[in-house]
Amino acid sequence: MATPLFFEGLTVQTQSHDYPIIITEDAAKNGSMAQQVAPYITGRQVLIVTNETVAPLYLSAFEQALAAHFTVRVCVLPDGEQYKNQDSINQIYDALMDAHFNRDVTLIALGGGVIGDMTGFAAASFMRGVNFIQIPTTLLSQVDSSVGGKTGINHAQGKNMIGAFWQPQMVLADMSTLKTLPARELSAGLAEVIKYALIMDVSFLQWLESNLPAMMALDLAVLGEAVKRCCQYKADIVAQDERESGVRALLNFGHTFGHVIETHQGYGNWLHGEAVAAGMVQAAELSQKMGWLSNEEVARVKHVLTLANLPIHPPAIAVDTALDLMGHDKKVKHGQIRLILLKSLGEAILTNDFDATLLTDVLAAHST
Amino acid sequence: MATPLFFEGLTVQTQSHDYPIIITEDAAKNGSMAQQVAPYITGRQVLIVTNETVAPLYLSAFEQALAAHFTVRVCVLPDGEQYKNQDSINQIYDALMDAHFNRDVTLIALGGGVIGDMTGFAAASFMRGVNFIQIPTTLLSQVDSSVGGKTGINHAQGKNMIGAFWQPQMVLADMSTLKTLPARELSAGLAEVIKYALIMDVSFLQWLESNLPAMMALDLAVLGEAVKRCCQYKADIVAQDERESGVRALLNFGHTFGHVIETHQGYGNWLHGEAVAAGMVQAAELSQKMGWLSNEEVARVKHVLTLANLPIHPPAIAVDTALDLMGHDKKVKHGQIRLILLKSLGEAILTNDFDATLLTDVLAAHST
Incomplete structure (x- = not known):
């Protein structure tokens, strides 16, 4: 087994x-993926x-080694x-039942955020x-959905409406998987990376303005550094507020506007990160x-995106439609729309x- | 509003x-049900x-008061x-979405164990x-399923396979609802009452041997005393072991055998308590x-039942069928069947x- 170039x-x-959370590279390629997760399977x-x-990229070697x-x-x-729904969860339950698996089972999510969210919810709900x-x-799941324990599926009338808080036993982020990621999905993941900078750390915004070209060129060491920073930002927030009663809500910056876009366009036509990017512009x-x-x-927000x-x-999207869709968002409290806004860059x-x-003005500017 | 005869x-x-857990009587009849739950709705x-x-018995007055x-x-x-399944959960989700309800909602389960388990799981999974x-x-839900936070639904291949641990904000047990309960369901609830005596307290077994005739005759004060004792037994166990990694498993006495009966006969043909009763005999x-x-x-176990x-x-049920169905039970650990047995009456x-x-012998004795 080759030594990974970095292992953090x-x-x-x-x-x-x-x-x-282990951030490494070439684990999928050199066969070490199974060795790295095995100690966490009880x-x-x-x-x-x-x-x-x-599956065609990584499953066979991983499955054989395990x-x-x-x-x-x-x-x-x-x-x-569009498959992040109850039907897919039922397929996971059926696979568990057909195998006669019980409370000792460990589920492993191998894929992006959709697979991670669904696998996590199936794990949260199988045998309680x-x-x-x-x-x-994917970059998106490496920096966002794999950290913090939010799991779930979509309801026909709203995104992530069904789910649970359920924490994994470990996360293995292999940067080399980003080499097979479509460019559009890499960009979508970068939206969440940029989000951390905008809400938490203007010095990270500056770092990104310098390093985004290298990340776009798939410099894995630079990507690994960004992933580690983002996971640390998120881990700090989750440790303070696991169930999102306070500060964790800030991670939804751009998401209320973004959910409107995703719901209006139909899930899957705009990637989540793309909707968040445009949503962050609206919030700005x-x-x-x-x-x-x-x-x-x-303008600086737009530039970095x-x-x-x-x-x-x-x-x-018509203003009334947007406001109505916002009313379905989970962040509505006592019927009032609450938004995450920037007091300054990094806060x-x-x-x-x-x-x-003013909200109507922003929506109206994008309504035609 | 009339003062209830007892309120414990x-x-x-x-x-x-x-x-x-509030144990009272005539709350449904005198309209105080809404007043008693209202302080727990945030x-x-x-x-x-x-x-x-x-619904025809209690819903209208309760709904209007709320x-x-x-x-x-x-x-x-x-x-x-037979309706304790994903379709019913989806109906609850749909009702929540159609009402534009959000994280502030309180779900109220008004009914027996099936309604309680499903409502609890919907609450656990709606918006995380x-x-x-x-x-x-029902007596069964008053002494068992409403205490301790187990929620869930059945899978086509097994009972309670999908669910979560999720605790209610309060439980209101109105003894007078037992007056409208079919006699067969009252008996089914008594199976769980007897279970507490067999696994935890032989003096309670003696108490039941004296008081079961009064309970069968719907003496609400005696039933209320039994419910309170059972809830206290269960609360003590849940406080020690909420997620059933140890002592809580003892509450499943009779249930592994009982699940075999329920699964084999099809859910709903044998009531849960009836299956548990016969299962407790097999365990004894x-x-x-x-x-x-x-x-x-x-013989004393059979007599009290x-x-x-x-x-x-x-x-x-054929021995091989029973053993195969046992293999699907959640209490199987590392492929070995584990059973709750009695070291003595009350332990x-x-x-x-x-x-x-010996297990095969017990199953064989009931195989034809």
Whole structure:
């Protein structure tokens, strides 16, 4: 087994247990993936959940290596956000029941955020909760959905409406999987990377303005550094507020606007990260109208998103439609829309104390 | 509002929060049900989940009283264990989404164990967890499923395979609801009452031998005393072991055998309590073969069940079928069947250290 070029880790602290995130490269290629996750599998039963895109790339070698030590079954789901639903969860349950697996089973999510969210929810709900491990193979899932324990599926009327907080036993992020990621998905992941900078750390924004070209060129060491920083930002927030009663909500910056885009366009037509990118522009525009950001700072937000080849204009959505879709968002409290806005670059707040006409102005500017 | 004849309470301690169980009578009849639950509803949104049997009895007055203070919606499901499935959960989700309810919602389960388990799981999984309240209207749910936070649904291949641990905000047990309960369901509830005596407290067994005739005659004060004792037994166990990694498993006495009966016969043909009753006889018989109970003690187990008009003979099930169905039970660990057996009356243990041929003997005696 070749030594990975880099191998770094951090620990996420949660109420139920602490778990490691290991950031490495070439684990999939040199066969070390199974060796790295094996110590975190407590029973003898393993169900690998993956999709039709990822399976041909990484499944065979991983499954064979695990099968030397465990009883391994595989559940291959169709690829895409439109399959993040109850039917897919039922397929996972069926695979577990058909294998006669029980509470000792460990589920392994091998894929992007959709696979991770669904596998996590299946683990949370099978026999009232079994172990799971995340192997995120997209940048988005490496920096976002694999950290913090949010799991779930979509409801026909809303995204991520069904789910649970359920923490993995470990996360293995192999940077080399990004080499097979479509460019559009790499960009979508960078939207969440940029989000951390905008809400938490203006010095990271500066770092990104310098390093995004290298990341776009798939410099794995630079990508690994970005992933580690993002996981650390998120781990710090999750340790403070696991169930999102306070500061964790700031991670949803751009997401309320973004959910409107995703719901209106139908899941899967805009990638999540693309919708968040355009949503962050709208949130920045509202922050500017509140007098918190200058026009130049809004332009800087747009510029950094452009460096990552991300959209900065949402699709045309009528104001009433957008407001109605916002009313379905989980972040609505007592019927009032609450938004995450920027007090300055690197500092976000959750507030319902904004002028509704300013929100309407922002939506109206993108309504045609 | 009339003063209830009795009004007693206890507190259940759990990892997430403590909550009260209030045992009273005539709350449904005198309209105080809404007043008693209202202090435990934190938001303004309420979804009452009930079924077609219970709704005509108690829903209207309860809903109207709540509607004075809250936005109330109702989800009426068909009655029966065969509807404890994903379709029913989806109906609850749909009702929540159609009402535009959000994280502030409180779900109220008005009905028996099936309604309680499903409402609890919907609450656990809607928007990754919202509040819920239990109003159990059957003896079984008053003494068992409304205490301790186990929620869930059945899978086509196994009972309670999908679910979560999720604790209610409060439980209101109105003894007078037992007056409208079919006699067969009252008996089924008594199976769980008797279970507590057999596994935990031989003096309670003696109390039951004296008081079961009064309970069968619907003496609400005696029933209320029994419910309070059972809830206290269960609360003590849940406080020690919420997630069933140890002592809580003892509450499944009779259930592994019982699950075989329920699964083999199809959910709903044998009531859960009836299957548990026959299953407890089988567990007692195996305990006798292990040399832990005398023949007279097994006879005493059968006698107390007979006082409650419960079955003491399981249906005919072939040995191989029974063993195969046991292999699907959640209590299987590392592929070995573990059973709860009686070391003596009032003392249970969870063990896989029994002679497999003795288990086969017990099953064979009931195979034709």
